[in-house]
Amino acid sequence: MVKSSSAGSYCFVSGQPNTARSFTSYALSIRQQPQQAKVCGARERDRRPIDPPPIVQIKLKEPSADRNKDYLQSPYLFMCCNLVHAEDPEGEIVAPAHRALAGTVVSSLNRLKDVDNSDGGFFVFGDMSVRMEGHFRLRFTLFELLEGRVFHVMSTISNTLTVHSSKNFPGMSESTFLSRSFADQGVRIRIRKGHHVKPKMAPLMYTSKNGQTTAFQSPPLSCQEEGTSRHLGHSHN
Structure with missing residues (x-):
C-alpha cells in the first residue's frame, strides 16, 4: 500500500525486497543539490521550500531506444524523501516524514526536456520544507509498483543541508536555470528572479x-x- 498526502506529507510503503527481477539497470543522480532552508513554522504562509528545490534524475545503465521509451513513461516509478542526520546518512531517519518535513515528499516520474534538449526522467521536489533546525541530508528512495506490490529499488543521499532559524535565514537564492527550464514545462516550482535578502x-x-x-x-x-x-x-x- 502507498499513501501520500501533500498536507500531512507522509509516505508509507509496504512490500518485500524484490527478488523477482534485478534493478541494477537503474542509476540515480542528484542533478540539483539542496543547500539551505528556512525552518518551517506552524503557519503555511511562512513556509519556504528547500533552496534550491532538489531534483533527482533516473537513467538506465545500459540504455536502448525501446527501454528508454518504456521507463520514461512508467506510471509505476515514484520516489519518497526522508530527512537523515548529516553525520550518519545511512542510519535511521531523523523522524517520520510527516513530522520532519512539510509539503510534498513524494514525487512521480516526470519526463522532461533536459538543458541539452534531450529527454530525461526526473523526480522534482519543488514544494518541500523542513520542520527542524540543524544540519541534515535528504535520502531519496526509489520504489516501483509491480503486480500490485511495491518494491524498494535503491536510494541516493544528498549533500548536507543547513536549516536556519527564521531570524538567521539569509534569504532565498535566485532560481537556477534547471528550475526555470522545468517550470516552463509545467513542473510546480516557485521561480525567483533575484536573490532575496531579508531587509533590515x-x-x-x-x-x-x-x-x-x-x-x-x-x-x-x-x-x-x-x-x-x-x-x-x-x-x-
Whole structure:
C-alpha cells in the first residue's frame, strides 16, 4: 500500500525486497543539490521550500531506444524523501516524514526536456520544507509498483543541508536555470528572479510636542493624533 498526502506529507510503503527481477539497470543522480532552508513554522504562509528545490534524475545503465521509451513513461516509478542526520546518512531517519518535513515528499516520474534538449526522467521536489533546525541530508528512495506490490529499488543521499532559524535565514537564492527550464514545462516550482535578502529596517525618529525624540521600527498609532513630525536621523523643534 502507498499513501501520500501533500498536507500531512507522509509516505508509507509496504512490500518485500524484490527478488523477482534485478534493478541494477537503474542509476540515480542528484542533478540539483539542496543547500539551505528556512525552518518551517506552524503557519503555511511562512513556509519556504528547500533552496534550491532538489531534483533527482533516473537513467538506465545500459540504455536502448525501446527501454528508454518504456521507463520514461512508467506510471509505476515514484520516489519518497526522508530527512537523515548529516553525520550518519545511512542510519535511521531523523523522524517520520510527516513530522520532519512539510509539503510534498513524494514525487512521480516526470519526463522532461533536459538543458541539452534531450529527454530525461526526473523526480522534482519543488514544494518541500523542513520542520527542524540543524544540519541534515535528504535520502531519496526509489520504489516501483509491480503486480500490485511495491518494491524498494535503491536510494541516493544528498549533500548536507543547513536549516536556519527564521531570524538567521539569509534569504532565498535566485532560481537556477534547471528550475526555470522545468517550470516552463509545467513542473510546480516557485521561480525567483533575484536573490532575496531579508531587509533590515532602519529605525525612524519621532518627535513629540514636548520635543522628546524616540526611535521606533514603525510609527506609534498616536503619532498623527499628537500632530508629531516623522523624519530620519534628526528632529525638528
